[in-house]
Structure formats: structure tokens, C-alpha cells
Amino acid sequence: MKIAVPREIRADETRVALDPDACKKLLALGLEVAVETGAGLAANFPDRAYQEVGATIAPDATALLGGADFVLKVNAPQARPDGTHEVDSFRPGTMLLASIFPTRNLDSVQRLAARNLTAFSTDCIPRTTRAQAMDTLSSQANIVGYKGVLLGALELPKYYPMFMTAAGTTLPAKVFVIGAGVAGLQAIATAKRLGASVTATDVRPEVKEQIESVGGKYVGIDLNQGASAGGGYAAELSAEDKALQAKLLAEHCATVDVVITTALIGGVFAPKLLDEAIVKSMKPGSVIIDLGADGGGNCTLSKLGSTVVVHGVKIVAPLNLPATVPTHASMLFARNLLNFMTAFWDKEGQRFNLDWTDDILKGCAVTHEGKVVHGPTLKALDPTQGGKA
Structure with a gap:
């Protein structure tokens, strides 16, 4: 052959x-x-x-x-x-x-x-x-999570780790990872190794232990129905559960420095999780790394393959990160x-x-x-x- x-x-x-x-x-x-x-x-x-x-x-x-x-x-x-x-x-x-x-x-x-x-x-x-x-979806997603964290470190106008110097002490950056699949778990682990304070969420409650095992703090959402589609994939949420998720994301995104989104439905299409209201609530100088860009993007303001600044927040939507x-x-x-x-x-x-x-x-x-x-x-x-x- x-x-x-x-x-x-x-x-x-x-x-x-x-x-x-x-x-x-x-x-x-x-x-x-x-x-x-x-x-x-x-x-x-x-x-x-x-x-x-x-x-x-x-x-x-x-x-x-x-x-x-x-x-x-x-x-x-x-x-x-x-x-x-x-x-x-x-x-x-x-x-x-x-x-x-x-x-x-x-x-x-x-x-x-x-x-x-x-x-x-x-x-x-x-x-x-x-x-x-x-x-291949898993082997390449691992790279996506790793590189996504590095992109966040490059774009953030702060250190990731805490530094204690003669001039003073800088607090660690707060990184919030949305989605705890292969890319998300690698992002949590990499951000933690770089010294950031890491929180993460996922609509599948069974991933709580996985998030904690790689150094993240789990932020849960009390959904009205199960959100796992099996095979490590998340299912699409009902309108009521989407509202609950949006409320949690809005509250948490406003308190962090870097938001890394990795959410995909069925491993293919990216649900829209961050709208303009959430972006507007974030601190000036904050960064969003939209790792769902290949599937259409998790942020409604993302420009796929480019970086934009909206309401003082830098939104990075890289395509084909494994190729880097x-x-x-x-x-x-x-x-x-x-x-x-x-x-x-x-x-x-x-x-x-x-x-x-x-x-x-x-x-x-x-x-x-x-x-x-x-x-x-x-x-x-x-x-x-x-x-x-």
C-alpha cells in the first residue's frame, strides 16, 4: 500500500x-x-x-x-x-x-x-x-492550552507571579479559565506553574477534582440540568442555565486579570459566553484569550485571528495555535x-x-x-x- x-x-x-x-x-x-x-x-x-x-x-x-x-x-x-x-x-x-x-x-x-x-x-x-x-483533538488541544497561557502573559501589563523586591511586592495575576477540557486543564496547569492565582469553571460538575488536581480553584455553577454530552464534551445549555452561567461569568470576570476561554460544544463549535457587557465590566488592562476562535470564538467581540482592544480590554483570538x-x-x-x-x-x-x-x-x-x-x-x-x- x-x-x-x-x-x-x-x-x-x-x-x-x-x-x-x-x-x-x-x-x-x-x-x-x-x-x-x-x-x-x-x-x-x-x-x-x-x-x-x-x-x-x-x-x-x-x-x-x-x-x-x-x-x-x-x-x-x-x-x-x-x-x-x-x-x-x-x-x-x-x-x-x-x-x-x-x-x-x-x-x-x-x-x-x-x-x-x-x-x-x-x-x-x-x-x-x-x-x-x-x-488528535486531545494532543493538539494540549498545545492550545499551553500557548494560550503564554499569550496571556505576553499581553498582560502585569507579572503572572508574585514578586517580592526591595522596591515592593507585586501580587500574582488572577487567571480565570472557562472550560476544563484538555485545553482548559493544560491552561490551568501552565498558569499555575507561572505563578498566577488560577480559578476555573466548567458546566460539567464532574471536572471539579480535575481542576483542583492541576492547581486551580473550582468555581461552580448550579445548573438545572446535566451539561455533559459524554466523551469529555459539554452539551449545549438550556436558556435558563445559560442565564445562570452568564451571571457567574459576569461576576467573576470583573475580578480577574486574564480570562482564558476554551469552551467547545461537541469539541467543534464555540458557544458565545462573553458579551460586551461582561467585557465592559472587566478591569482596564485585562486580557481575554479566546481559545475557542477556531470554532467561531467564545467572545462576541473577538476578531478571529486578530487582537482588538474594546473598553480597555485586550481580546486575543488566535487561530491554529498548534502550528506555532x-x-x-x-x-x-x-x-x-x-x-x-x-x-x-x-x-x-x-x-x-x-x-x-x-x-x-x-x-x-x-x-x-x-x-x-x-x-x-x-x-x-x-x-x-x-x-x-
């Missing part, structure tokens, strides 16, 4: 789907691996590093994709600057493994189906014990893909085992045999279908 690793064409992307180490392990399974020239350069993996482990370097993306049995990518296929689309270069019947975020990229999904490609999206992999080693740590982000992403390929690779028969009874494979399959087969994506394409294939 021929594996192809193209260079990512997204403008702000520096990651690569396979690093040389993961490439070496796939070769050991009996697969052939071809990497587009320059694919790993931005992540500090030059062509020679792939050649040294036995991979082939391909000079042309179109030929590379057209000759592949299985394509490994970071992002969903997208339009090229010349107007063509990456999907057009795939041979019908090819398989694809990437972080597609299918409900955000409906055009790409429809193209994948029309091209008769079998596509798997790593961000849709079920959050189970067996699947956690394949979960491309070496480690690529290594972790590649290991996730390697674990997926290894789990379903029949080494004896030298084939990929399309076992549709497997929960992981079923959960992350987006297109197959010319159809969209992912329930939430079907619902996004046609809400009247209710997510039925």
Missing part, C-alpha cells in the same frame, strides 16, 4: 502529518511512504530526514496524490491558489486520514464523497480508552496517525482492515462509497435528515 504525505497548503499551517520517526515505523509495517518535497520543512523535518528512514520524496503534489492508496494530512483538503482543489488530485477509491472537522468543512466533505473517497476524521475519533492514543509549535505538534499528530494505521493494518495480508463493526472506525468515518456517512455532518448538510445516512 502506498502512503502519501502532501505539504499542507493552508496559509497558516506549519505542521506535517508524519514526522520521520512515524514514517520509519510505517515503513517497518510494510507500507510504502512518499512525502512531498518540503512537507516537513516548516516543522524542522527536512527532506533528507525522511530519505534517511527510507521514504521517497515526491516533487509534485498532484502526481503524489494521484498515485496514493492512502493519504495522510493534517487539515481537510482545500482549494489551491490556482483555483483547483486538492480533492481533484485524488484517485477515486483512495482513503484519507486527516483532521477534517467535517461539520466545519462541508464543501470539502461533499467533494470527498463525490470523488468516491473513504475519509476518516481524527477529530471525530470516539474518546474511549482504546482510542485515546489516536485522538510545529515540531512537537507534528510529532504528536504523527504518533496519533501511526497508532490509527497500526490498529487497523493487517500486516500479514498487507492491507488496511475496513472493519465497519469497530466503534473507532465507524465513529470517525466521514465518507464512504460515494456517500457522507458521518451523522453530525449529515445533519449539518440537511437538518431535516436528523443525521441519518
Whole structure:
């Protein structure tokens, strides 16, 4: 089987789907691996590093994709600057493994189906014990939480830690983290290590111990209904519970220096949690780091991919933060893909085992045999279908 690793064409992307180490392990399974020239350069993996482990370097993306049995990518296929689309270069019947975020990229999904490609999206992999080693959503969210705290430290006109000097003592910054998923927990831990006083909240009360275990103080919300959607995800709140949440956020945001939002519904779309009234109530010089920007943003005033100042509060809404740590982000992403390929690779028969009874494979399959087969994506394409294939 021929594996192809193209260079990512997204403008702000520096990651690569396979690093040389993961490439070496796939070769050991009996697969052939071809990497587009320059694919790993931005992540500090030059062509020679792939050649040294036995991979082939391909000079042309179109030929590379057209000759592949299985394509490994970071992002969903997208339009090229010349107007063509990456999907057009795939041979019908090819398989694809990437972080597609299918409900955000409906055009790409429809193209994948029309091209008769079998596509798997790593961000849709079920959050189970067996699947956690394949979960790119978690491995990359960890980076998002870490970098978000560092951005807050850079933008805040204060120290994070307490300093006692001959000139006087500065009190530690107060950091408030909204959402205690993978990104949120990493943000809490990183802010705590930097010396900040950290509080955090989540609509799922079961995460209280997790927040406290990484150094945060839990700020709870007494909701009228459960808010966990399972798999580590939060469910959308009722109108009444949204009002309770808004009241708590308004009270707490007014007392802190940095607010870091990490909330996503279903791991995909960002609920609007901070409105202009909350921003206006915050102290001058305060900072909001909107880590929900890739999902649309948690703050109504965020300008996605930019920094704005509103009512004296700096609002930072960074996009694609994992790409700012491309070496480690690529290594972790590649290991996730390697674990997926290894789990379903029949080494004896030298084939990929399309076992549709497997929960992981079923959960992350987006297109197959010319159809969209992912329930939430079907619902996004046609809400009247209710997510039925």
C-alpha cells in the first residue's frame, strides 16, 4: 500500500502529518511512504530526514496524490491558489486520514464523497480508552492550552507571579479559565506553574477534582440540568442555565486579570459566553484569550485571528495555535496517525482492515462509497435528515 504525505497548503499551517520517526515505523509495517518535497520543512523535518528512514520524496503534489492508496494530512483538503482543489488530485477509491472537522468543512466533505473517497476524521475519533492514543483533538488541544497561557502573559501589563523586591511586592495575576477540557486543564496547569492565582469553571460538575488536581480553584455553577454530552464534551445549555452561567461569568470576570476561554460544544463549535457587557465590566488592562476562535470564538467581540482592544480590554483570538509549535505538534499528530494505521493494518495480508463493526472506525468515518456517512455532518448538510445516512 502506498502512503502519501502532501505539504499542507493552508496559509497558516506549519505542521506535517508524519514526522520521520512515524514514517520509519510505517515503513517497518510494510507500507510504502512518499512525502512531498518540503512537507516537513516548516516543522524542522527536512527532506533528507525522511530519505534517511527510507521514504521517497515526491516533487509534485498532484502526481503524489494521484498515485496514493492512502493519504495522510493534517487539515481537510482545500482549494489551491490556482483555483483547483486538492480533492481533484485524488484517485477515486483512495482513503484519507486527516483532521477534517467535517461539520466545519462541508464543501470539502461533499467533494470527498463525490470523488468516491473513504475519509476518516481524527477529530471525530470516539474518546474511549482504546482510542485515546489516536485522538488528535486531545494532543493538539494540549498545545492550545499551553500557548494560550503564554499569550496571556505576553499581553498582560502585569507579572503572572508574585514578586517580592526591595522596591515592593507585586501580587500574582488572577487567571480565570472557562472550560476544563484538555485545553482548559493544560491552561490551568501552565498558569499555575507561572505563578498566577488560577480559578476555573466548567458546566460539567464532574471536572471539579480535575481542576483542583492541576492547581486551580473550582468555581461552580448550579445548573438545572446535566451539561455533559459524554466523551469529555459539554452539551449545549438550556436558556435558563445559560442565564445562570452568564451571571457567574459576569461576576467573576470583573475580578480577574486574564480570562482564558476554551469552551467547545461537541469539541467543534464555540458557544458565545462573553458579551460586551461582561467585557465592559472587566478591569482596564485585562486580557481575554479566546481559545475557542477556531470554532467561531467564545467572545462576541473577538476578531478571529486578530487582537482588538474594546473598553480597555485586550481580546486575543488566535487561530491554529498548534502550528506555532510545529515540531512537537507534528510529532504528536504523527504518533496519533501511526497508532490509527497500526490498529487497523493487517500486516500479514498487507492491507488496511475496513472493519465497519469497530466503534473507532465507524465513529470517525466521514465518507464512504460515494456517500457522507458521518451523522453530525449529515445533519449539518440537511437538518431535516436528523443525521441519518
